[in-house]
Amino acid sequence: MMHGSDQSIEVLQPTQFSQEEIDENFRIHSEIDILFILRGIMQSNSLITLYPDYENDFILTSIVAIDADNKEMIVDYGTNERNCQKALQSKALIFVTTQNRVKIEFACDQIKKIQFKGENAFAVNIPRSLLRIQRRNHFRISTPIVKPLKCVIPITGKGTASKAEVALLDISCGGIAVIDQHPIINFDPGIIYSNCQIALPEIGTINATIQVKNTYEITLRNGQNCMRAGCQFIDLAASMEAMIQRYIIKQEQIRKIK
Incomplete structure (x- = not known):
């Protein structure tokens, strides 16, 4: 589980794209590729910024478990209960993080509150697609x-x-x-x-x-x-x-x- 205060962390913002960019330039649809990227994010314990319904309020979280068979992953519960309740009521959950200096974004539309190893956590669906954004400092x-x-x-x-x-x-x-x-x-x-x-x-x-x-x-x-x-x-x-x-x-x- 995560440690530390939200105030000391640089918060990543969702990227604004044209529809053409989203559909063709950066989006990954392969389930194998998506799971590989998500596991890499989990293994590196990368911090993720979660935005409920694209609003300004956010939750700092991280991936703690992935269940590929059930197409579900477990992420940390936030420290702000109001924002956590907003996430539980939202129709779209926008996750933003980085991996190997490449910005990663994905959206989930299913969320529930669970207990994981004795602590509160979110269970969300594995995203059906993922944005891997390499506009600058291309990963070679x-x-x-x-x-x-x-x-x-x-x-x-x-x-x-x-x-x-x-x-x-x-x-x-x-x-x-x-x-x-x-x-x-x-x-x-x-x-x-x-x-x-x-x-x-x-x-x-x-x-x-x-x-x-x-x-x-x-x-x-x-x-x-x-x-x-x-x-x-x-x-x-x-x-x-x-x-x-x-x-x-x-x-x-x-x-x-x-």
């Missing part, structure tokens, strides 16, 4: 070493067209880092490549425009020195960003198992 994940992701870059010049592949070092919703050792590709900062494709296993293929932002020398795990090029996505489509988010979640799940 390293790509597999054995079978790295590849970025296929179209090359045009003197009336001919060809394609070149470069290996990715990491990926986020904001961009990619690649190994700069291809004899044809120029990774000078500022250069833009359009119609680049990145195949995400079991997810789909990203089609994106990238702009080179920086290059510098790094040492790989095998001791080899090479140049790393950091590239930013330009006007990445919402559907492409959603695919990257699903890929990142899948890789996090795989690494948790190992």
